[in-house]
Amino acid sequence: MKSITVELADRSYPILFLPGLVTGADSAAQAPLAAAMGDSIFVVSNETVAGLYLASLQKLLGDRKVDVYIMPDGEQHKTLDQIDAIVGELLAGGHTRETTLIALGGGVVGDVAGFAAAVYQRGVAVIQMPTTLLSQVDSSVGGKTAVNHPLGKNMIGAFHQPKMVVIDVETLKTLSPREFSAGLAEIVKHAALADWDYFQWLQANQDSIMARDSACLMTMIEWSCRIKAVIVASDETEQGQRALLNLGHTFGHAIETLSGYGVVLHGEAVAVGLMMAADYSVRTKTLFDAAPTQLAQLLTAFALPTALPKGLNKADFLQAMNRDKKTTTDGLRLVILRDLGRADVTSRINERALEQTLDFFLENASGSG
Ligand SMILES: NC(=O)c1ccc[n+]([C@@H]2O[C@H](COP(=O)([O-])OP(=O)(O)OC[C@H]3O[C@@H](n4cnc5c(N)ncnc54)[C@H](O)[C@@H]3O)[C@@H](O)[C@H]2O)c1
Structure with a gap:
């Protein structure tokens, strides 16, 4: 069994790779998980994922006391109302601090x-069982939890590290092509910010990845989790290094905000955001000229957009970027590329270069939004 440890002193935890566990294809994979769980379990899932995988998970949980809460599907349900409902069910079920929650689903459920x-x-303890590519390489690792407020995404939350993360890559076989590609955007981001070898491996294996070859997916997800685990271990609460994971996100969040949530998927917005961050980096002379082309080739191979959707304007875009929660009291911060495989955070913004990047992408907008 493959595993990675997120090193956080007494809050360290494993990311376990157990293919076939949640899909029910491999019952031998159960043992390590069963050993780590307590006797009282509360599963949170949504109507889509529960329909696919809840029965296998329940079989695996055996004789334990298990209660289940099924959320409606969708980002619009990532609200305090759902927290209130879950807490109500936990209390009604007599759950104590000994109970372990299991999050079975994508990033919203997680x-x-x-x-x-x-x-x-x-x-109380939580075990993350992520079932989307995005959640397997990103949201399940690192302990950021949140719900949305009508005035802002992820505005109510806490750092709460899981007890373990259990990844079954076989669950990705039922994911829609669009959601699968959205997860690949975060993977390209990991490679671009941290590891040129990984970037080259993605280039060389793009066809097998798109064919969802299990062995290839395992290698890729493990590689991304390692990158994220190292960054989280060095900066759990995003005081420094962890901000590198926001590469492409300040641009991306502006695209999401201005297009309307759900129209452009987060990963799709990140893909365009990566292109914009690369363009800005070339204009400010920190990145070599050919890098954006290489980035665009990989994103296109992964069926991701590289151009802005039509209908956005510069003033709104700049305003949305400045309102992003990654912005500090000192103003806008951007993650720039110094190479494919190396990034830096800067708050010294070259306004002229930023405007040129925006002008260029707005003029070349092509996607629908
Ligand atoms: N906590 C963090 O560090 C962090 C990081 C990145 C993103 N996020 C959050 O994650 C959320 C996005 O996560 P997501 O992209 O996983 O979206 P999601 O949870 O909405 O899942 C996408 C869709 O796929 C469906 N689905 C899930 N697993 C499936 C499977 N195996 N087969 C078929 N369908 C499946 C879901 O029901 C949903 O319809 C956002 O709310 C974002 O803010 C959090």
Whole structure:
């Protein structure tokens, strides 16, 4: 069994790779998980994922006391109302601080269940069982949990590290092509900010990745989790290094905000954001000229957009970037590329270069939004 440890002193935890566990294809994979769970379990999932995988998970949980809460599907349900409902069910079911929550689903379920675990009786254990590519390489690792407020995404939350993360790559076989590609955007981001060897490996294996070859997916997800685990271990609460993971995100969040949530998927916005960050980096002479072309080739191979959707304007875009929560009291911060495989955070913004990047992408907008 493959595993990676997120090193956080007494809050360290493993990311276990157990293919076939959640899909029910491999019952031998159960043992390590069964050993780590307590006797009282509360599963949070959504209607889509529960329909696919809840029965296998319940079989695996055996004789334990298991209660289940099924959320409606969708980002619009990442709200305090869901936390209130989960806490109500936990109390009604007589769950104590010994209970372990299991988050079975994508990033929305993971963020909601993680936040419920952070606040229920001042904190109970949570096991993340991510079932989307994005959640397997990103949201399930690192302990960020949150729900949305009508005035802002992820504005109510807490850092609450999971007890473990269990990844079954076989669950990705039922994911829609669009959601699968959205997860690949975060993977390209990991390679671009941290590891040129990984970037080249993605280039060389793009066809097998798109064919969802299991062995290839395992290698890729493990590689990305390692990158994220090292960064989280060095800066758990984003005081420094962890901000590198925001590469492409300040541009990306502006695209999401201005297009309307759900129209452009987060990963799709990140893909265009990566192109914009690369363009800005070339204009400010920190990145070699040919890098954006290489980045665009990989994103295109992964069926991701590289151009802005039509209908946006510069003033709104700049305003949305400045309102991003990664912005500090000192103003806008951007993650820039110094190479393919190396990034830096800067708050010394070259306004002229930024405007040129925006002008260029707005003039060449092609996607629908
Ligand atoms: N906590 C963090 O560090 C962090 C990081 C990145 C993103 N996020 C959050 O993650 C969320 C996005 O996560 P996401 O992209 O996983 O979206 P999601 O959770 O909405 O899942 C996408 C869709 O795929 C479906 N689905 C999930 N697993 C499936 C499977 N195996 N087969 C078929 N369908 C499946 C879901 O029901 C949903 O319809 C956002 O709310 C974002 O803010 C959090």
